[in-house]
Every structure is written in structure tokens, then in C-alpha cells.
Amino acid sequence: MQEALSILQKYWKHDSFRPLQNEIIDSVLNGQDTFALLPTGGGKSICFQVPSMMQEGLCLVVSPLVALMKDQVANLQKRNIKAIALTGGIATDEIINLLDNCQFGNYKFLYLSPERLQSDWILDRLKNLPINLIAIDEAHCVSQWGHDFRPAYLKISELKKHFPKIPFLALTATATPRVIEDIKTELGLKDPKLFQQSFARENIAYMVFEVEDKLYRTEQILKKNPQPSIIYVRNRKSCLSISAQLQSLGFKATYYHGGLTTKEKDKNMQLWMSEEAQVIVATNAFGMGIDKPNVKTVIHTQLPENIENYYQESGRAGRNGEKSFSVLLTSASDTANAESQFIQNLADKSFLKKMYVKLCNYFQIAYGEGINEEFAFNLNRFCHKYDFPALKTYNALQFLDRQGIITLSQSFSEKITMQFLIESREVIRYTSLNSNDEEIILAILRTYPGIYEMKTPFNLQLIAKKSNSTEAEVHKVLEKLKDKEIIEYNSKNNDSFILFNEVREDDLTINRVSKYLEKQNNLKKDQLQSVLDYVNEKKTCKSKLILDYFGEKTATDCGICSYCITKKVKKTNNSITQTILDLLKSEDLSSRDIQTRTNISADDVVHALQELLEDNRIIIKSNNKYTLK
Numbered sequence: 001m002q003e004a005l006s007i008l009q010k011y012w013k014h015d016s017f018r019p020l021q022n023e024i025i026d027s028v029l030n031g032q033d034t035f036a037l038l039p040t041g042g043g044k045s046i047c048f049q050v051p052s053m054m055q056e057g058l059c060l061v062v063s064p065l066v067a068l069m070k071d072q073v074a075n076l077q078k079r080n081i082k083a084i085a086l087t088g089g090i091a092t093d094e095i096i097n098l099l100d101n102c103q104f105g106n107y108k109f110l111y112l113s114p115e116r117l118q119s120d121w122i123l124d125r126l127k128n129l130p131i132n133l134i135a136i137d138e139a140h141c142v143s144q145w146g147h148d149f150r151p152a153y154l155k156i157s158e159l160k161k162h163f164p165k166i167p168f169l170a171l172t173a174t175a176t177p178r179v180i181e182d183i184k185t186e187l188g189l190k191d192p193k194l195f196q197q198s199f200a201r202e203n204i205a206y207m208v209f210e211v212e213d214k215l216y217r218t219e220q221i222l223k224k225n226p227q228p229s230i231i232y233v234r235n236r237k238s239c240l241s242i243s244a245q246l247q248s249l250g251f252k253a254t255y256y257h258g259g260l261t262t263k264e265k266d267k268n269m270q271l272w273m274s275e276e277a278q279v280i281v282a283t284n285a286f287g288m289g290i291d292k293p294n295v296k297t298v299i300h301t302q303l304p305e306n307i308e309n310y311y312q313e314s315g316r317a318g319r320n321g322e323k324s325f326s327v328l329l330t331s332a333s334d335t336a337n338a339e340s341q342f343i344q345n346l347a348d349k350s351f352l353k354k355m356y357v358k359l360c361n362y363f364q365i366a367y368g369e370g371i372n373e374e375f376a377f378n379l380n381r382f383c384h385k386y387d388f389p390a391l392k393t394y395n396a397l398q399f400l401d402r403q404g405i406i407t408l409s410q411s412f413s414e415k416i417t418m419q420f421l422i423e424s425r426e427v428i429r430y431t432s433l434n435s436n437d438e439e440i441i442l443a444i445l446r447t448y449p450g451i452y453e454m455k456t457p458f459n460l461q462l463i464a465k466k467s468n469s470t471e472a473e474v475h476k477v478l479e480k481l482k483d484k485e486i487i488e489y490n491s492k493n494n495d496s497f498i499l500f501n502e503v504r505e506d507d508l509t510i511n512r513v514s515k516y517l518e519k520q521n522n523l524k525k526d527q528l529q530s531v532l533d534y535v536n537e538k539k540t541c542k543s544k545l546i547l548d549y550f551g552e553k554t555a556t557d558c559g560i561c562s563y564c565i566t567k568k569v570k571k572t573n574n575s576i577t578q579t580i581l582d583l584l585k586s587e588d589l590s591s592r593d594i595q596t597r598t599n600i601s602a603d604d605v606v607h608a609l610q611e612l613l614e615d616n617r618i619i620i621k622s623n624n625k626y627t628l629k
Helices: 002-012 021-029 046-053 066-078 092-104 114-118 120-127 151-162 177-186 214-224 236-248 262-273 307-314 334-343 349-362 379-386 390-402 424-433 435-447 460-466 471-483 507-536 542-549 562-568 574-586 591-598 602-614
Strands: 034-037 058-062 083-086 109-112 131-136 168-172 193-196 204-210 229-232 253-256 279-282 297-300 324-330 374-377 406-409 413-420 487-494 496-500 618-620 626-628
Touching (some): 046 058, 046 168, 066 083, 092 120, 131 151, 204 562, 214 324, 236 279, 307 507, 307 542, 379 390, 390 406, 390 507, 435 471, 542 562, 562 602, 574 602, 574 626
Parallel strands (some): 034 168, 058 109, 083 109, 229 279, 253 279
Antiparallel strands (some): 374 496, 406 496
16 A cells, blocks of 8 residues: 555655555455545545545545535645536536546546436436546435435435446445444445444543533633634524623634635634634534644533534544543523424424425526526525524525525625716716725726626725725725715625525425425434433433444443543532532522632532532522522
8 A cells, every 4th residue: 555655645745544544545446335434533535535546537526515525626726636526506518518627637536416416417427437436425414314314315326327346435424323324225335345433532521511601611611721722602693792702801712604704714714723813613614624633622502403513523622632622511491492493493394385485486486497596695684574483494495405406505795786877988077076086996997898888796805906995995985986876886795695406396396305304303303302311411421422322332431521520529528518508508509609609619619519419419490500409
């Protein structure tokens, strides 16, 4: 395998392979169908990129994640490796040109979504390509028992008929035993070699703390561990508010969510990567391709919807092998909030159909039409128009996205169009009388010669650069021209785009996919219950609970999780326990109240309270105060 190592060193600048990468590459090169189950950070992409580079032809990579495809293609191109991604929204003529490039242009990697395989003509074109390996990323999506099932993945097995001698490589970071068997069957893998790395992360301490003041506890954790940290939250509003609260407490914090522009995402990410910010508060939009080795702490302030996501997000800590922490902060109201957010807002068939019909009407798509049409979309405006609950609507849209009926891209954009309403000579006259606006107006006229005849898409950043102005200054001039009725100027903020992948067929469309809806809804309920069991189980090692979920048995406790620490810490000093009990005789108190009144350390108070709860000597009330039982 010296050649493989040489390619790794030449293109990726690594001196050695990570565990199991070498063996997986060897299996693929021997023409063997292969299954790689490598936890987050295990280096799955190297497992197909290196062997493909060692052979003539190109690797076909099937992936459901547009952002990840674009990221990997960009990274390959930086290394002077020719790669293409067929993402949504590309016109047919352009797809034909790209596939021609793959056939005759010595390309090494072709990334496409599973939905592309549903087009027979694309499948026919693929048959003529010199494919040396077929890699299926996020392979758990083929299983109806996986946490992100996509029916389009079921079409991947068709490739076996056309490429019977080409090895398949299935890759995933998280899969239960049931899902593993499903993947093998649904992809049609022939006697696959399974390479499975342990799910154990021996350097991560999984901590679950029931607290009444999450911000206060977060502050304590970040002060104790001042290294880079990630705080995962459920929505954009929490991103902004928690980041602002941390800044007010003196922490350098930034935030990341799907509604930011690419420029804002890159800026905030760089602040954190360069450690100008200690903390990044993020939704689950943050994570793909993030490989910062010295993350010390990952904190979840709200319950995750499944163990798979929690494990992957936790796994962004401690990639340098040093001890790190995955902290889940819970409170008495979290269970009800999670059930409200994840379960009560699941869309049933009736709501799904109603929402789909209204969506088509919203964009004036006639029955039998709409395929490959793309529209800017604002969820809040849509929900307000039809009086739909936002979260339930979003879940329904996500379901349609996973079924391949639509593609929902959550990329923030500001769409600007403008057109001059007066003749060119009048515009020149205006500039001569308003010299402060001249540079900006002349830059617009030079850049958009047809702006007198039609509404023209307008790039604010470009005009600012060409006129040596700021974007704010350009915007101010445009608003002034609009007020004077010199231009028509429209600026819309859209938080996503929707691409329709199929013609509108209402009942036919929804009936076809509704059989998956009930099964997926039941699965989500089971997955949330697994999270609640993980949180509420007080007498088992947290690491052992995670391993057990993924079908990995161990008799040994990790020794560093919240359960193990409680067990190890002396049976708490009786005097501390008695002090707390004495205080609670007179009134109900929070842990923070107890700490303030006794000057006992926060850790000792928490350990004492946990023991008293386990011994059923106290209970925690809905107002997050402790009381005698």
C-alpha cells in the first residue's frame, strides 16, 4: 500500500492513515463491496478519494448533502484534482456538458444527489462513463429505520445492474445493527466486507446535568474550560440571544445558522477557527466539514431529537485526543418542550397534502407543471398567508425534500432588481447636479447597459467595489433615487429557495410518499424516547448507554462521564448533605441559592443534590427548585 500512502502524502499532506482507512482502501482496490462505519471525524472521504486516484477512470459519489458535495468538490479542486457536482438547479444543457466533461475530460470525481438517479437519461449517460468506484455517502439514508431516510436512495441498487464488476463503498457515521443490515440489503451489496470502528470516544466525558439556570451553568463551564467551544441550540433566535448573553458576560462569542449569508458564515466561522472567539453558538447547520482538533467542550442547551445527531455533534470535541466534554444541560420543562417541538409538530398526511397544494398555488404552478422551476421562498410569509404553524410546515417541507419532490436550500440571499424610469439624458443631468452620487450612478450604468429597458438583477457588493464606496452608501443612493421616482428599486430578503423536482400532481404525489410518512413519524417518536431514556437513566454510565444504542456492548464504565464521576466522588461528605437538607426544611431553593448561602463549590452542591435525588430524599419542582420529599 505504499502507492496509497504516497497519494495521501502528495495530495492531502498526511503522513499516515487513520484507523481502518488503509484496510478499507485495500478492500476497495480488490474489487470488494465494502461497508465503512466510521464515527464522525474518522475520515470517510479519504476511503474513496485515495483508491480512485490510484486507478484509471472516475469515482461516482452519491450524497444527499448539497453543501457537503460543494465543499468536497472545492477541496479537491484546491488540490488540483478534477471534480464535478451535479447539484439541483442546473439546467439540462449544462448537465449534458458536465457529463461530457466527465466522459472526455479526465475527471476523477463526479458527485450527484440520489434524486439524479431517478432520471433515466442521466442513468444512461452514467453507463458510458469510465467509473472505477461507486461511493454511497450517508448510506443510512437508504434504510427506513435510519434517522434520515430518503426513498431516492432505493434507486442506487439499480447501478449494480449496470456496473456489476465495480465495487460499491457504503459509508456512514452512525447506524444501529438494524440499519446496517438494511443498508446491505437495500444497496444490493454482495458479501460486503464490514469495517466498523468502535463508537467509543474514550477521551470525551459525556455529562448530563439537570439545572435550573442553563446560562449560569454554561458560564461556569466556559470559565473552567477557556478553550474553543461549541454550543448547539435548536433555532436561529437562540443563536443570537445566547451569543449576545455570553458577550455581555465577557466571553468572546459568535454564532452560526442557516439564515446567514455565505459572507457572514465565513466571517463568523473564521473568528472561531482563528480563536478570536472562544465560543460559537450554532444550530445543526454548523458541522459539515468542521475539523478543528482542539475543541474542548460541546454544550447542548436543548434536547437533541435523536442520539445519532447528538453523537455526531458531540464528536466534534476532542479530535486531538485530549480529554474533552460533551455537556447536555436539561431542566424540568425540557421533556414537554421536546415533545411539543418534535412530536406534536410532525405533519400527518392530511396536513402534508394541504400544505403541498397551497405551496403550488403560492407559486402559481398549474397541475401537471412546475418541474425544474425554482423560487425564492420565505417560510414566515408563506405560513402567515395560509395561517400554517411554522414548525409543522417546516417539517412537512423537509419531508418533501427528503422524498425528492422538492429541494429546499436554506441559503440566505438578498435579491435586488432595479430599472431607470427616466431617459438617459435626464439621468446624466441628475448626476451633473448631484456630484456626490455621480461615481455610484456611473458605475451602475457601465455595469448594466440594459438597465433602462428592463428590471435588472443588481449586485450591491460589485457596484460598491467599482465606485469605491461602501454597500451602505450605494444603498442610500438607491433609496434616494427611488424616492425621487428616478428608478424602480426592489429589495427582497429570502431565507431559502425551493426547486420543484416533479410536476404537480397533488393526490398522486402525496399518496405515493405518505406510506413513508407514518413510519418516519413513528421512528422520530422512538428516537426522542431514546434521548429521554439517555437523560433520565441515573444508574448507568452515559458512554455505555450510547454504545448500547449503537449495538456495541461493553462491561466497562468509562470512568469520566457524569454518572461515573458521581459514583467516584466519595459518597458525598455527610456534612454537605445535611447542610442542604437543613436549608430545605425551611424553604425550597435552587442549586444556585444553596451554593450562595453555603459557599460550597458548585461541583460539590451538584453531586450532593444528585445523590439526594437518587436516594429519593428530595425532588425538583417545575420551578426548578429543590424541596424535601
